Amino acid sequence: MSQPDVYSAPHRAIHWIMAILIVGLVPVGLYMASIPYPPNPGANPALKDNLYELHKSFGLIVLMLAIARVVVRRVKGVPPPEPTLTRVQRIASAAVHHLLYVLIFLVPFAGWLATSMCYGPVKLFWTVPMTLPFSGQESTCTAIYRVHLGGALLMTALVFAHVGAALMHLVIIRDGVFRRMWPTG
Numbered sequence: 001m002s003q004p005d006v007y008s009a010p011h012r013a014i015h016w017i018m019a020i021l022i023v024g025l026v027p028v029g030l031y032m033a034s035i036p037y038p039p040n041p042g043a044n045p046a047l048k049d050n051l052y053e054l055h056k057s058f059g060l061i062v063l064m065l066a067i068a069r070v071v072v073r074r075v076k077g078v079p080p081p082e083p084t085l086t087r088v089q090r091i092a093s094a095a096v097h098h099l100l101y102v103l104i105f106l107v108p109f110a111g112w113l114a115t116s117m118c119y120g121p122v123k124l125f126w127t128v129p130m131t132l133p134f135s136g137q138e139s140t141c142t143a144i145y146r147v148h149l150g151g152a153l154l155m156t157a158l159v160f161a162h163v164g165a166a167l168m169h170l171v172i173i174r175d176g177v178f179r180r181m182w183p184t185g
């Protein structure tokens with residue numbers, strides 16, 4: 001297959017939808033987990049439940065988009081590294097992109113697994129049943145949630161670096177890196 005010079009339209013659509021979802025899921029995840037249960041002061045069970053439901057549902061959508069992204073990548077291909085990149089930039093961006101790929105699977109899967117095992121049922125937007133057929137002890141679920149949180153924090157740090165690099169290419173270096181991924185590429 002000949003290599004395209006920009007990411008395919010479906011690849012760019014998935015990238016930006018996923019980016020918006022992830023940027024929302026992290027603060028909402030931290031906030032919802034911090035809302036106290038009754039009878040503690042500040043408890044708001046209805047808000048907590050709704051945010052958990054939305055977090056889990058949009059998190060599952062990220063996982064579905066991650067699968068779609070890999071399929072689109074295989075079918076449509078991706079552009080070769082931008083020729084303006086130095087060797088170091090090429091290695092650094094490949095490392096960050098690979099890690100992000102691991103995390104867009106690992107983080108939602110860990111959340112889904114732990115929730116199914118200990119705090120099910122999991123439903124997509126209050127309706128479609130999505131609970132995984134596994135059960136486990138609370139200590140196992142706590143450990144998996146730690147992976148979920150640790151992965152989400154690592155992902156946040158990488159996204160900061162990733163956005164910084166993308167903006168540097170757009171504003172300072174002014175090469176084609178940003179355009180390759182921009183929706184109107």
Ligand code: HEM
Nearest residue numbers: 018019020022023097100101159162163166177178180181
């Ligand atoms: C928030 C979650 C995000 C994730 C998980 C993510 C992930 C990725 C990955 C894995 C790639 C490599 C292309 C691929 O193989 O799919 C990529 C490329 C890119 N991303 Fe993101 N991204 C995120 C957010 C952003 C944001 C907010 C921006 C802009 C400010 C951005 C700008 C870009 C650009 C310009 C490229 C193209 C880089 C190149 O051509 O090598 N990304 N992104």
Ligand code: HEM
Nearest residue numbers: 025026029030033056059060062107108111112115149152
């Ligand atoms: C990319 C997708 C996701 C991201 C970035 C993300 C991020 C987060 C973050 C930052 C927290 C706060 C952790 C804490 O304070 O302990 C959290 C909590 C949580 N997440 Fe996710 N999440 C994602 C997907 C999912 C999915 C798919 C599910 C389940 C189907 C899920 C279920 C939960 C639950 C139940 C909690 C609360 C844990 C607790 O109360 O200690 N998450 N998530």
